Amino acid sequence: MSISATEDPPAKEEAYPPFPLTLLPDTLAMSCFALLPRSDHASLSLVSKKYNSVLASQEFYKTRSLLGRTEECLYVCLTTNPNSTPNWFLLHRDATSKQLIPIPSSPSQPETFSSFVPLDWGIYVIGGFKDGDVRSSDVSLLDCRTNTWRKVPSMSVARATAAAGVVDGKIYVFGGCQELNSSNWAEVFDPKAQMWETFEPVSDPSEGDNVMRETLVMDEKVYGVGFWNGSLLCYSPREREWGRNNTPEEVNNYYCVIENVLYGCDEAGNVVWREQEEWEWKRVKGLEALQKVFSGLNNVNRPFAARKRVRKLSSFGLNIVVFWVGFRGDIWCAEISLERREEEGEIWGRIEWSEAVATVYSAFRRAKVEVLYATTVHV
Template identity: 45%
Template sequence: MSNSATNKEPPHKKRKTSPSPPDLSWSPLSSLPDEMILSCLARVSRLDQAALSIVSKPYRSLMASPELYKTRSELGCAENCLYVCLLTPPDPTPRWFILRRGETLNRLSPIPSLSSQSPEASSVVVMDWGIYVIGGFIKETTRTSDVWLLDCRSHTWCQVPSMGVARACAAVGVVNGKIYVFGGCLDPDSSNWAEVFDPKTQTWESLPPMPDRTKRNQYIHDSVVVREDKIFAVDAVDRTYCYSPSEGKWGRGNDAPTQGNTRDWCVIDNLIFCMALSGSVYWCAPDQLEREPEGMYWRKVEGLVSLKKRLSSSRLVHFDGKMEALWESYKITIGRDKKLIDLLPGTRLSKSGSNVLLLWDVIEGDHLEIWCAEISLERRQGPEIWGSIEWSNAVMTVDPFLHHYKVGALLKCFQYPGDELSMNFITKYHQ
């Protein structure tokens, strides 16, 4: 894996032709308009979709086509799939899993991983049928500009054009089918501090420079897209920056004083949710990101007391070795004696449709379990949101486990219109 873009073809020269729309003339429904054929097939049950995949090669291709994905999503037929990237030393390579849901038990099942993936500080973003893994650290302190794509239809990997600069801990967001990346580079004054990737043309472009470059921070711990028109990034000292793609302008958002260093911001039903060090889930309205003197006001999601102790004791590490070293030198200056792992939430949070997904670890002796819970949300009269545990169980076991200090997890959930049977068949077919 390369750690810079200097020896690679310039990103603007890397172009790929967009895939052609599927040819539906072979279908028994060919007398109907293409849009109607896709609409009919998008409504087929999951089991029947798996059967269709083995009827013929054209049907197989259609089951894996972006057009079918888009149609199923628009019709509300898509599913939520949980993907987890887990690093468990001494294995230096992150491993990928998908949550297989059963009648009584949910488990993480392995899928093909990427041997050349950066082990730490990569940023991830979901778009259409794939997960983009962007940048990260290789060899502990060396950033990479590499970008990889996990095709969730076939669970295969491919490399996409690299960024203009190497990054780690960058903020990412998707607006109007393009991926925006902020920060994470060594030089905060770089003209490439922010870039945008267009999957259709397979090219990267630099965004207009931020006016106040002196206040930019290379360490970004969260990002969130609000109302599909603004991307907010949160830096290491809880300042927020925003960029409006439609206007091509930068702005400063509200400062985000947190309930114990919140992490994993996400938008669910037009509200922002996050995880706190205390083991509590918090929420706030998106309009509080607009700059106000008093800062953002977070409210606790009620009804999750039974989970709080387990969540607060989790130590899933999700920061890089360089940041830990910087903290060790910085804490002497400010007179703090706590370790960085004790200052950051260990539980990971993601969204699953209108629900919250939580992932945490339980370590006893040489035994490690990864637990997951799905939380439904109910907005009651007044400014209160209550959470109810839909299910909770251990989804993975690592035994023996002797490296308590370093377990990393990256949680991502997205809408996918396929099903496990068809995905397994397509994977086998392509092999």
């Protein structure tokens, strides 16, 4: 069939123009992605497999870091009853509400007394007890860029209640062994080489050195806080020397370090601070409202099950966060900003917000909730 000169030719199917970012070189596209807030990453990853691969890459994390676009994210690990798999959450906060958002938990994570170490974009979960009283040498890594888990090389010895901290990009672990005099009592992990190596253990170990309830890193030294008496054992990787501090920390306190200042908080909500080289604690001023929350702690007329007490203290950037559990298992959090007044030699705190961030309870019985760990990761 011929087409006369007066007839219009058949219309061609209209093609959609390519998505502009697909026309850019990969490095330039990655820089554009890095400028987006992290809340948009989940949607962007669904556009294509290529974009999902870019967002999960080490290069993308480095680009965000170089551009100053990483964000402070608070990760929290909870357990709701003894011998249960710990649950992981990410704190979501905006102008209207704050809440703990569940993220996938590692099915292989031990139930209790693991050590936790934040490094770069991830959190390492080291050792712990499985099946009640069986120590584990396993190490898992939570990739906070994608909130996924993977195994990393295991330690040479099983541990629980060990001290673990980062100095110069390496993870130093000591204590928590079945045998106090084990030749592998102290190990260091190099994430770049993916290898564990032993280093010289403390020469005069005691049983208290083997059971740590908390780790502090100050002045390029790793401190283990003794579980039973608050004794302090420290290791300096640069000097390759062990040391002890004669003044133990309070056993009912929780601790965190911000800009080389040590902060402590007892179960009654009293927040204190001191410099690394000092031993005299000073009270953080301006937090009377926080202390009133726990004012019934020592009230003998109040049933113990109904009392509130602090369960964890953590840094959140340059702020501190305090966690406690309410009467019905609801988990509360207060974020406190800090102001140092040099002339007065004081630090003042201000409660930026305080509210319930999660509820874990049964209609028939009160859940036993423990805050195992909380830390900030920049992603």
